[in-house]
Amino acid sequence: MSYQSQLEQVKHYVLTFFETHHNHKLVYHDQQHTEDVASACMQIGNHYQLNDTDFFIVVSAAWFHDTGYLESLDQHEQHSANLAQNYLRSIAIDEEVTNQVVKCIMATRMPQKPETFLEQIICDADLFHLGGDSFSEKSKSLRKEAINITGHDISKHQWRQKTIALMEQHRYHTDYCRLLLDAGKQRNLLELVKKENEWNIDNPKQAKQEAKKSKVKENAKSMAVAKEKKEDKQDKGVQTMFRVSSTNHQRLSDLADNKAHIMITVNSIILSAIISLLLRRLEDHPYFVIPTTLIIAVSLSAMIFAILATRPSIPDGTYTQSDLDKKKVNLLFFGNFYSMSLENYKAGMQKVMHDSEYLYDSLITDIYSQGVVLGHKYRLLRYSYNIFMFGLIVSVVAFMIFAVVNIKH
Template sequence: MDNNKTTSVLEAARADTQERFQAGLTTDHQYHNQGHTERVCKAVLELGQSAGLAGYQLEILELAALFHDLGFTETYEGHEAVSRQLADQFLSSQAYEEERKAEVLNLIDVTFPPKVPQTQLEKIMCDADLSNLGSPHYFEYLQALRHEWKTFLNQEYTDEAWYRLNYKFVKNHRFYTAAAVEAYDKQWNTNRKQLKQLRDEHRSPALGNDKPAKPEQAKLAGAISDSKSAQTMFKTSLRNHLDLSALADNKANIMLSVNALIVTIVMPLASSYVSEHPQLVIPMLVLLVTCLTSMIFATLATRPIKMSGETSREAISSGTSNLFFFGNFFKMDFPAYESGMQEIVSDTKKLDSSIMRDLYFLGRSLGRKYRLLRICYTIFMIGIITTVLTYGLLIWITSAI
């Protein structure tokens, strides 16, 4: 692709994205707006040039930066997939080379957490997208993002919760390229320290600066994510629950097979002797009722529970959902599921709650299975004993007469 064609595509892309930003964004888009896109474009070029890149590599980096947040012009939740779609449509309309278009789309994809960049271009793209963490204007951008989350996601935080959330994110963040470390690391460290100070300043004064507002919740929040012992315990419990669930299904299948065998083979054979031995009618009826009742309870034990297949945004935000269970998301579209999952994994408390919720409801389901199986086996045992005793009693009465 010659330089004139490259210049033409970039100019068209800038014009297209600028027009869409102006038409599709509101004054409430204080962070994800054209200004953010321009800063990311500038950052990818600076980091790319520092890394010795030139030509088409800088071109696809800039194209990806121009389109990576364009989806906000149409939707806030699930904007990632829309950004990719808009870039795909534009580049196709420009007859852009397919191989390079695929690289641009891949660079847009890698800006979506929790994807981890692998190539040099992907690392540059991710570093540029989060270059605001190492900006002197970081706290201005942070307030803009807080306004967006309150407006578009209905997520409102106390000052303490907001600074704690962002301190954890900034503290755990690391830039991928040497150029980004050199350019942003010093200011990133300054911002990190200031976030920590703000977090401590906004803690509840009644409990002191070194304690959260609710100690009993603090012990719980992060208990799983931050403790290897807790993680091991939960993994073991989940595995044991799954093994017990499989064992319960096997037990139910055994009862279904045995009773089906009796009903379809034993009962027809026994019925052929009824005319000669009328006393068999009562034991046969007892056995038939036993088998049918046992089969009903065995079927109930293995019958899948009713599932809605979707989870509301309110349930996700309030931490009362579990998106790790397929029954809560199989009717949701991917952008909504991805957005909800990103919210859960970015919040330690919500993540821990989902893990505990998964174990709890798996245990509830397991308890139901074993309760029904106990009834099933009890009915079968009593029914078989009753059948044998009835048959023996009738034989004794008949012989006595």
């Protein structure tokens, strides 16, 4: 489905919305900022060659992401998301696409914590100016807007400190923006630090007082970092869990294959011995026909179940774009993609890698699928070993009974 016409409708709707809901206090979060973010999203999206659906999602989110400011200054992301959701539903956009647009808008909330690749794109586009030549001008506009909204004066020194803190913590999420903007952002940051150092030299007493306050904040920051490290440790624990589970499943699978190989080999030897030795003498010893038939049946049955346990089952190796968009396909299993082209597989894996929820869901699915296959293997192996064990006992007893009976006669 092509979303080009719908994207034009979205653009027209948002531009009209800005014209009819003008707020003189918003000198930064205005129509120009929205156009800049949408343009940045298009630039990043074209670089990554997004498909029509993903391109529509991220650019539509860019158009809507700050419209909420025109309705309410509090929780503006939620208001923006509601506006986008209502409008996209009115032009019959698919519900799944609409939901992804909403998630992209909510991802721009500070501090940014994007979870998917599309969310990373709009987050980078929203702060594209940090590494651009227009940074100084944009920063002045944002300070003026903050003064307009709060009604309190914010000195250049105070604003500069906040901006330095923001830029030191900020990281671009996409490789493209890191390569394109990191150098410019560092240059802009150094310029701010230079001005701040000049201010500290001109205002030594105030600088000393602020240094004490900064130390207190630094302690609080250290506690926050410790908490973040703890969460990171939990993430590593999850990764270890997946790795250990997958390794254990692989070992159990290898063990099952070895057991099946043993069963096939042993029964092959038994059948060879029966065919080469016993069958020739059945004419002389007809009373061994029944036990011989019995042991042949046991060996064949045990072999069949052992072979079934190791026989591979391969799907058709294809998936559709719809399966990928709805996160229904597990690209970690070769049986789902071996018939697809390399380009389609790369695009699918890029989507998985940039969507942590989809990635972990695929890992869970992969572990579960391995467990199901293992259960099937071991169930068939159990049948094979049971048939062999009990069948061999019955066959040997039968041989003994028929031999004893024949001797008595």
